[in-house]
Structure formats: C-alpha cells, structure tokens
Amino acid sequence: MYNNSDLHVKHYFQLSDMIGASTKPPNLIQLLMSVSTRLTALALACCVHFANAQQAVVEDTVDNPFFLRMCKLPPGYMRGTFEISSSSSVNRERKKLLDVTGELGYQYFNRDGASNEVMLIQSTSQQIWGRLQIVYKETYPYTVQFRYNHTTPFQLDNQYELGLGFDREQFRRMMYEKMQQKVHTDIKKRYEDLRQQYVNAFKQYQQMRQRISGLSQAQRAVEEKIRQRTKAEGVLAGLDIKKPSLPQNNLPAMPSLDMQGWSGMLQDTLLQKAGIPALREQLLRDPLQLDSMRQVVAGLEKKINSLKAEQSRRIDSLGREMASRKSMDWLRKNKKNIDRDSADIPDVPAPFWTRASIRLGKYLVQMSELTVSNIFLHGAGIRYGDRYFVEVTGGAYDFAFNRLFSFRPDTQLRNRPYLLAMRVGRDDGANMDAVSFYYGTRRNLTGLVNGPAFKTIAGVSIEKRMEWSPNLRLALEVAKSTPRALLVAEEDNKGLKDLFTRFSGKTLGAYGNLQASFPEQRLDVEASYRYWGVQFESFNAAQQFNPQNVAQLRLGKAFWNRRLQVNSGLKYTNFKTAGIASNLKSNTLFASLSTVLRLRKLPVISLGYYPGSQLYWLEDKRLYEYHYYILNATVSHYFTAGTTPMQLTASYNRFSNRYTDSVVTAAQSFYSLFYTTWKGRFSFSVNASRQETLVKRLLTLEGGSSYATRWFRLSAAAKWNQVPGVVRWGYSFSAGLLLGKLGTISILTDRSFLPDRTGQFIPVRMGQIQYTKPLNFSVWR
Template sequence: MLYVNQVVLFLAFAETIHAQFPVNNLRTTIPDSIAPDINNPFRNLFKTRPFFKLNGGMVCYNANYRALIDTPYAEKDILQHNITGRLNATVAGIVPLQVNYWLRKSNSSFFRNIYDAQVAFNQAAFRENLKTTMRQRMLALAPAVKDASLEKLVALKQNELSGLDKLLKTTFNPQKLIEANEILKVPKLSWDGSLPDSANLHKEDSLKKAAAYFLDQYNNTKNKFDQLYTQFDSLQEKYKENQAKVRQYQQLIKGDWSGLQSARAWKNKLQEYGLEDVEIPAKYRWLLGLRNFSLGRSPVNYSELTAKNVSVNGINLEYNSWYYLALTAGTVNYRFRDFVVGNANRKPQYLGMVRAGIGRLEKNYFILSAFTGKKQLFASGSAVNSNIKVSGLSAESRWAINRTSYFIAEAGKSIAPDFRNNPPVAGSSSKLDFTDKNNQAIAFHLYSAIPVTNTKLDASYKKTGANYQSFSSYTTNTAMESWYIKADQSLFKRKLRIVAALRKNEFVNPFIVQDYKSNTVFKSVTATMRIRKWPVVSVGYQPMSQYTKVDNQVMENRFQTFNATLYHYYVVRQLKMATTLMLNKFLNNNSDTSFRYYNATNSYFTQTFYFNAFTANAGISYTKNSNYTLQVLDGGIQPNIPGFGSVGIGIKINNLNHIDIKAGGYVSANIRLLKQDQLFLSYEHGYLPGNKSGLVRNEMGTVQFIKTFNFK
C-alpha cells in the first residue's frame, strides 16, 4: 500500500514536471565575451598647441653687505648683488625647457662679475609630465578595461545555475529517483491483491510511463545543468581574467612609477600589467633617453680622467638608451675656485669632448672618450699662467656586481707639452706615445651597499703620470697617487650611524701651492645617534681645508677638527622647546694658518622657546685659544604676525679677554607678499676679534626678494 501511495504522488509530481520543463526549452546559447580594448593610451597624449608656452618661473634678488670679511682674504665694505631666476616653458606641448640666469656684481677684488644664462631640456619635468599625464589618461580609460556585459552575463548564468541546482536537490531528490527506478525495474511493485490482473497491469503501465517521463525530465535537467555549468565555468574564467586585468590596471595607475626613467623601463612596466601590445611612440622613447641638453653655462662632470667639476659655456648633450653618446664644446671657466684668481691672471680656455659607448649608466657600460682643448697652467717657472693645448683618450667601464654594488675602471692617455725639462713654447704639443708612462693614468671606483647589515662601502684609487693632463686634474709636472675609502654603517635598527673615511693625497684645487711629496693620510669618523624622543647626538673627527692669500700667492693648509653636537626638540607642559649644544676644536697652530681662530676650542649653547605668539631664544658661545678668549651672549625674540610673516630682534654682548666688552644687536624680517612672494631683510651691528687687539666693529646686511609667477 505504501508503494501505491508513492506512485500516486509521483504521477501527480510528474505532470507538474512536464508542465514546468518542456523538452524544447532545455537548450540555451551564450554570447561571446568582448575583450577589453583601451586603444592606444599614448595617442594625442599632450596638447601640441600653442607651439611655445610659458608656464611660470621665479626671480630672486639678493644684496649682501659686509663691513669686514672674517677670513684671511681681508676686504672691507663689500657689497654684492645677485640676481638669479628661472623660466619654465614647453615646446610643442611635449618638450619642457628651463631657462636659468645668474647675474653677480660686486666691488670685491676676489669675486668677479658674472653674467650667465642657460637654456636646458628639463628631463625630470618631462618624465614627471609623462607619468602624470599617462596616469590621467589610463584612469580615464579604466572603464574600457572592465567588461560590464561579461560581468552581467556571469551573474545571470550563476542565478540560472543556482535555480537548476536547487531543483535537482529538491524536485529530483535521490529518494524520488530511487522510487522511479524501482517502478521501472521491479515487476508487480504496484500490484494490489484486491484488484484483478487487468486493472493492476493498466495501473503498472501508467506508473512506468510516469516514472520513465520523470527520469527523462531528470536527465534533461541534469544535462542542462552540466551544459550550463561548463558554460558558466568558461565565462567565470574569462571574468576572472578580466578582473585580474582590472586589478593590474589599477595597480599600474596607483603603483610606484618612480623607476620609469627609460623607454625600456616603461615597456617592462606595461608588460608587467598585461599591456604588451601598447607601443611607446618613437618621440617619447627618444626624449626618455635624452639625459641632458643645454646651451649656455653648464656643469660638466663626466669621469675622473677626462672632465670633472668643470664649468663650460657652450653646448652639452648626453643621450643614453641602449647606447651612450655625449658631446661637450665651449669655453671653460673654473668657476668653482673663481674667488682666488683675478681677472688679470685669467687666460682663455676651451674644451671639446666626444663620448660614445654601449650600455646604461645605471647598470653596465663601456665608454670611449676623446677630448681636446686649451687649459691654463698653474705651475712654477716661465710657463706659469700660460695656456697649453691638451688632448687625450680614455676608456671607462662599469660592472654591476649585484643590484647594490658596482665597480668602475678607467684608463687614460694624454698629449700635452712636457715642462719638466727645457719647457717648450706654450701651445705646442707632443705626440701620442703609448710607451710613455708619464702621460697615462688609471682610476678605479668601488661602491657596495649590503642591505642585510645596513652597510655602505665606497673606495677609489687614482694614479697619474707626471705629464698626464686632462680637465679633471690641474697639477703640472708631478706624478700623483691618491686613494680614498669610506664606510657607512647603521646599527640598532638605524638608530646609530657611524661614518669613517681615510683619504690620501687627493688634491683637487688648481690654484694653490701644494706639497706633492706629502704622505699625510687624512682621517675622518662621524657617529650619529637618533632615538625617538631622545636628543640627536653627533660626534665627528674630520679634516679641514683653509686658504690663505699672501700678496699673489695662494696657499692651502689642512688640519683636523673635532665636532660634537646635541639637538633635542621636546615639550614641557604644552610648551615646545629646543636645546642645542655644540663643541668644536681646531687641531692646528699659528704656523698652519693666518686665521684668527687657530687651535681654538669653541663651545655653543642655545635654548629656544616656541610660544604661540612668538619664538624666543637665548644662547652663549665661548671661544678660546692661546691668544684670546671670546664670550658672546645672545638673546632674541621673533613675534609671529598672521598674514604678514615674522620679525625678529636681538642683542649680542661680546666679551674679549674679560676686558673689552661691547654690545651689538640685530634685526630681521620675513614678509609674505601677494601670498607667494617673499621679502627678507636682516641687519646686524656686531663685533669681531681684531688681528692686533680689541673688538672691531662689523656691519652686515642682507636684502632678498623672491618673486614666483605662473602663467595660465
């Protein structure tokens, strides 16, 4: 009787199934998904009109007055005017240019007047503009990467699949499938003994048809589920790929773009985020390789054996992609030491150089250099202050040992007159002789950073023959050998930093008398401790260099100094304060220098209080050597004026040898003008120790105005 009831219920259920699932509705179709298309993100990236556009710039005027100059170069009533400025422009919407100018005029016999200008390609601005504009462009194209129709189709199929799965678990549950199979396979399962055979046969036949129909609908539903699941699985894979591409795209937009300094780096970055088919236009690839291009006054700093720390007025071009090319040509001005050479002693100088090689400067490279020009001699004898013609060749190579270490080697050969025996006529030159060791040079440089131990090592070695001449060295008639090694170590999670260095015979100044036979090794070591909420303490033992001018003779003296400083910024009962302590010791004597402060010990203490309305400071300094003792008391106050800036006023009391006591003062103002311009004024009525005795009055004043402007 149980089976009879089940069969009756099953027949009713089978009819419901037949009504819900017609056989011709089981087949469905799935449209193809559309691949994302972001076109070409570089197309029309920059607006090319107008062809030339001024973007802004700045100009700064600075005037300095000194009644006395507190150095061995004694001068009085020196007034110096400086005008520096910059203009930013864009050509064709792509090429950023920077126009720099510098004018200096003074009544000093050491500082000559300067009128300099430079037009330069701004590589940093180009890279930044390219990165910023590409970010904006790719952000605007982000919706094209995300396939919205694919997302909707996946959701639709997921809902349909979920409905079929629910139907298979409820309507076509395992118990009903078992019952339908038993009806078909077990004879006389539904027979009722109270009925005649003919009635049971008719009933059994009806039940088997219903069971067969039920199982057929189950199979159709299961096939539809399997087919839909396969389709859904394929769609889901495509959807996951699209989602991954969207995430990559977002990472590309939000990620770190600081390393995109070359066309290869851009290509690798785009490939990393699945944009392999995006081509970088040729004009962008070329501009990314242009490291430097300038007309006018430019610093030249290429290699140890060719040209280094030289100021050239002319053209300077440097390009580096997979190959390297550099060109420099112009007149030379050794601007870096111009304060010790008078205009009467200055001779015309020029430099021309070509460099070519393969590789990238940040990685591995091999570069050949050829240079020629005229340079001024600073030697003894009849050739002093004359010009000589200099030519030379060098080969330089860099090997990247690992990601943080590299080694550079360079060898050079020069052609120049030999003034060691029977000086030739100035301007003549010798022939290139590869067997002559007197006109050859070698240089090595090793740098290594060890991230695991927070260690940095830097070492160099250079040896030049007695007649090697280049625009990196200014010595004449002397063989030189110098080396340098430096170690930088951080300890205790970068709280303590120790820097130590050894240096021997590294002379770089062309205008001084030097002892070329000196074997002095200069030592330096510095330790700095930084702990949060604790004072910053720095202790150092370092070499110093001082220049002295006697008549037309300029000499350099070197000696050691000891320095120790402590700085602490802290808050006491909501009052912000800062304390500074400093100790300085010159380890020299009167025979080393004509400077007043020889072999002096100087200590300094200042306390600063930061109130809401003003800042106040009080300090004391104490200087002592074998000839004098100087004490200076300093106190000042600087009110803050909202919307205006700040002003400051202070007093200094000077006490020399506990006998001569004089008071001076100072005043300063920092004024904001038109929201972005600034005017700075300062004046000090002070005193300096005289060379003979007593305190000497000294007046100092500064006026500075900075104007910033933007063009829209």
C-alpha cells in the same frame, strides 16, 4: 518639501529587468491612460503589499503575480526617483599651447668689517636669476634658466649663465603620470563593471528577501491558526538565524530581515499535518536560493576589493621599472612592455630642441674626474642626444682657487688660456660608455720652464660606468695626455703629436670608484683610487693641489635597528712635486670617524673627527701643505613640557691649526648652548656661545623671538658681546612679506663679531634684501 520655483523636479517610474539593465522610462500620461480602469485595484495592491512587507524599503522589487496581472506589465521592479536638472551649458575644454611656471628673483648682499682683511669678511654681491618651466602642448617640457652674479672683491661662483634645453626628468615624470592614469582608468572601468554587477545581484537579493519575508508572514499566520486549534503551548518557538549582511565597501547596505528560522519550521509536525505542501516546498527552495545569492554578492564584493590592491601593485611595479631606466629612448621602445595598458602616452620626440641642452656664460664645468673638472669657463657648451650623445664645451677659462689671494682675476679674454673639449658616448642611465678629447693652452708656472707664457695641452680619456644592481655600481676612467716638462732644460710638448707618442706611465691618469650596499647587514661601502702620473696634464683644477696617488675607503654601518649609525673613512695620499723650486714630498694617512645615536625619548648624540690637509701656492713659486683636524660633538633633545614643544642643543667644535698656516677662518674652539620653544605662531630662542682663539676670547649671549603667519614673518634678536675689556651690543632683524601674486620680499640685517686671520675679533655688519616673483600662466591654442 521641494520648492518648484527653485528646482525642476521630475518624478517618474523606471522599469528594468531582473539583471538591472535599464530601459527607457514610459511616458507617465500614457501609463496612466493604459491602466485608468485599474487604478483602484493598483492602489489596493500596493497598500496590501506595504502592510505585508512590514517596512517600506527604497527600490524594493514588486513581483506579485496579482499586481503584474492587474498592470499588464512584464516582471520587474518599480522605483520612484527625484531628479534635479540644470539648464547651464557645459563649457568645452580648451587646450593649452604653453604652460609656464617658475620664478624671478633679485638679491642684494653686503657685509662690511672694520679690517684690512677684505678677502674673508668684506664682500658685496648682487644676483638676478630666473627659472622657467615651459610645457609645450601639455606634453613636452623645456627649462630656461638665467643667472647673473656680481661679487666684489672676488668672484666665488658662476658670474653669469644662461641655460636652456629639454627637461628629460620632467618628461619622465609626465610619462609616469600618464601611465599611472592609464592604469587607474583601466581599473576604474573594471570596478564600475563589477559594481554594476553587484548592484544587479543586490536587487535580486532584495527581490528574493521580499518574497521570503512574505512567505514568513504567511507561515506565521498558519502557525497561529494551528496553535489556536490545538491549544498547544510552546509550539513553534522558532530559532533566529544570522541576518544577511555584506562587508562595508561603500556599496548599498543590506537591509535587515526579521523572520523565523527555517529549520524549526520545516521540522514542525504540526505544519506537516496542516496540509500546505505548496508552502512547505517554497520554504525548502527559497533558503537555498537566498544562500546562493548571498555567495554571489560576496564574491563580487571580494573582486571589487582586490582591484584596489591590483592597482597599487601595478603602479608600484611601473615606478620601479622606470626608476631603473634613465634613457628616454629605452622608455619609448619599451613603454608598452612597462604596462600593457599604457599605450596612450607620448613618444620621445625627435626634433633637435627636444634632444639638446645649451649652456652659455661664465660657469663651473664638471666633465670627468681626471680631465676637465672644477674650472670656470667663459664660453658655451652643448649636449645633444639621449642614449647616444655628443657633448662639446669651449671657451676661455680660469682655475678656481689656484693662487692664494687671487680668486679668478677677470682679465681680457685674449690674455686667458682657452679650452676645447668633446665627449661622445652612450648612456642609458644605469650604464655609460664615453670617450673624451680635450685640447687647449695652460699658463707656465714660474720657475718650472723658461719659455712662452702658455703651453699646449691635449689628452684623451675613456670612461665606463656600470650598475649591476641598485646596490652595486662601478665607475672607471683611464686618460693619456701630452707629457709635461720636468726640467727647465726640457723642451715643452709640441701638441697633438706627443699625445700619441712617448707612451709612459708618467703620462697616464687612472680613476676607479666602487659603491656597494648590503641592506640586510645595513652596511654601505665605497672605495676609490686616483692616480696622476708625474707628467700627466689636464684641465682639472684639483690636479695642481692633489697628490700623485690617492686611495680612499668609506664605511657606514647601522646598529640596533638603526638607532646607532657609524661612519668611518681612511684616506692615503702619496705624492711629490717635480720641477718646482720647493719640491714637496708627502705620505699621509687620514682617518675620520662620526657616530650618531638616536634613542626614543632621549637626546640625539653625535660625535665626529675629521682630519685633512691644504696645499697652497705662495708667490707663484713655493708650494706648502698644512694639516688640520676638526673635532665636533653635539647633543640635541626635542621634548614637550605640558603642551609646549621645546628643543635644547649643546655643541662643541675645535679646529686645530695656526691661523698663519691656513686661510680657513674659524675659532680654535667654539662652545654653544641653544634653546628654542614654540607657542602658537610665536617662537622664542636663547643662545649662549664662547669662541676662543690663541689670542682672544669672545662671549656672546643672544635672545630673540619670531612670529609667522601664512603671509607674514618677523623675527628680532639682541646680542651681548664681550671681548676682554670691551662690551658691545649687537642685533639681528629679519622680515618677510608675501604680496600675493606680486611675490615675496624679505630683508635681513645683522651686527656681530667674526675672527679674522690674525685671530682678532672684529665687528661685522651685514645686510640683505631679496625679492622673488612667482610665475604661473598659460597660453591657449
């Protein structure tokens, strides 16, 4: 029952032709006036038709010749429709000028230990960062990032940095989404066309079904009369036929049809004697038409179902093609070839700010494997171009970890060495060709030469990266530098003139890396080789620690349907130092192995063995190399007790090295047993560990719980620590609060024990507070 005070209800009669093309509904008053003298006959015809059809079906076709003659209307169907109208106006869509997302954050960290060894334990840091993703006119994405980090007593990472530029990856994602939408729009249009054809064919089927149903009723009436006349028993028992139906596809359901079998009707001799040839001829023709109409409807539905598979196939093909091409210039030139219907996507823009990225501050530089890498630059860098690019970097620099107990001392810029590097090349994502040139100064090492504090270094390199397929890639680089003096009496190089003279294998550097994957064999292979001539110079912090020759091979193989993963590696180093008071020569072969076994409903087991070595400068004149190895074993099992999930992890780690040989702070042996379980919003954990050094032993028992909701998180734990003769308590506490649009604030505090370089365990207090503010706003045109 409709309430006229709440809803505007319109009830009208809509006429359309047999194929379903709608016509303008006639005015109801005009229609009633035109047939006012025939209203009684019209109502009577409708009642008779309703009784003969046995059921009232929505949108049933009215095609009775008597009815059409009475109404003087063309053949068609009559449908009653209730429609709810709304008087609210549609707001016109506004366009965005800028769409900004990202976050701002601040973090304060402090760790204090009662030890004179401040390098590895005591530290304080403050960080401020921001990341903004700006989309201009809903098409062109830009990225702005800034970060400031002040750490005492040493600086381990980028101190401050500002980066801005065009976000190529985001632009590619936006292009891909627009192409997907174009494909979807095309498929949807074709789907609607086919669906309309299906609806029209279905209406024809309803019309035919109604007519045949009426003939069946007449046939049954004739049979009854003949049966009464002949008093024959068992005549025209009839055979039920399969009811017409269509597969489910969210389309109009086929109504049920209850009528006698046509074959039994047509073969009955009594009907042939009944003298009704017109009825018999109609029965012969209509079943064939009905069967043909069913085939048409089924064919349309099959086409509709195939559109879904076609859309998935086209989108998957589009994604694979775009993933194999990284260059935006290629995307711009070939976007129509990626998908024929994806023409309405934005071109790669041409202005400067859409092809350039800028980086300012004090940050880590990685330009190439041989020349400029792993140095902290106090300056700026800019890269312009996409497929063809130019990259320029310059400023004062420090090597990372180039002296023991001397981490990037912040001296005045005029007392620091400087660097200018330029790289020009072509990069389409899969393949790259580049030429690099670097020029600058470098400190003379004490005991190497007698001369000025700085010397000039220059060099050039050629890089090439090739990708024949996603499973086979090769990278190559060759470099030539000005020669380095080997003896005290030798004269240092004079700069650029020595770069193109005095050619020798001693002034060359070479690098190669091959990666191959064999999916059918489930095998991954990586082989690399690096060569540095004894007189080769570069701005690579690893060069003064790395040997003259390094060859490396890595293999990864999966067995038993990926239940067992085995990774192994071989590394051969061969080097000697020249011109140093304590010359060092080394030939070492390292072999590593790791395995992971995953069996269903059983614990996950992993084993690993990792050897290595470290090189250190001591007192600016002596070079030392120390070897070590790490052995690791872990067993982890996730299971359910009733309805409660649980996880149990046991691990063992051993670091073999004397503390006097390495600055790596770790216990000689470490045993741990960790158990955790979850119940609703709560989690509970228990941990037992044992650490052993050459002189001390530490036992720790820890238990805690945490509670988390969508906007709040809280966890706390208590620790029992025992060093021989001493028992001390520790704790940990953390909390996080989501403040809606204001952001998220979290705090963390901890008191525990850590080993220092002498092997003694000392109490350490740590605290941290962090605040992040999400950004999400738009500027409208």
